[in-house]
Amino acid sequence: MSGYRVLFSPDARTALDGLRRDELVFVLGHLQALALRPSAYSEPAGPTAFPGEGMSSKAVMPTSDGDAVYFVVNFRFSTDETALVVSSIHVFRPPVEDDDSD
């Protein structure tokens, strides 16, 4: 992978551990795009979210049932500006339906 290196904090690793295989593949693809062009796929989180220079990136993974899984990746640039340090990843899945019995 060219561009920025990607480093994970323990919280981000824990979040990745909890992803399904397809979600992990998607997030890795998103991180790859983010590492290549951070300015295209993220924005400063702003002082009310993170004091300083925290960044936030959001991605939407369409699913086969017409719904979508949403991801938020929070990160900072490393002090030497060579890496994206991911502090946390949030995943929001659609509500599970239970009305298959008809």
Added chain:
Amino acid sequence: MSLDARVVGIMAARRVDEARRAEKAAGRSRATLARAVRGMNDLFEGVAEGEASWRREVYQGDRAYDLDDDAAVVRLYREWAVAAADVARSAASHAGPNGPARGLKRLKRRLADVKRLIDDPAIRLIDFPSVGLKVDPAMLDVRPLSAFLAERPELAESTRAADEAVARGEVELTSLSEYLLARGTR
């Protein structure tokens, strides 16, 4: 028994026979519609499986994303929706004594799910930046994180704590390659 009574008896028997025949025919129609409902549900699952397989290949980088592939899958869903809507209407209007055909509720739900594919002629199934689009990738609609955290106060504290720990350089970092090796995947 008088002649009139015999005639009335014969007429009544004929009516009963006709009603039974009509009931049998309606039963056969309902059975046919139930098979059609099942068939449309099976067909949908086939299309969805094909889409999932294509999506997986694109996500994993085994196949380049192509707008024509995307449009072909959307077209399959649209064609399915046109046929399924007819079946759903007929099955709903020929409900039997035990209610509508089994699977009709699922069929209607799937029709509602693919409605957006019919309503929006320019829709794409995969629309995100990391799949190597042949055209300019669409920008994601990124909302300010502050708005997100304001809506999810239960996550705000841990999210900020994780960011502060990273900012202070207090956490042990793992590179992407190390993580993938540890997880046992590519």
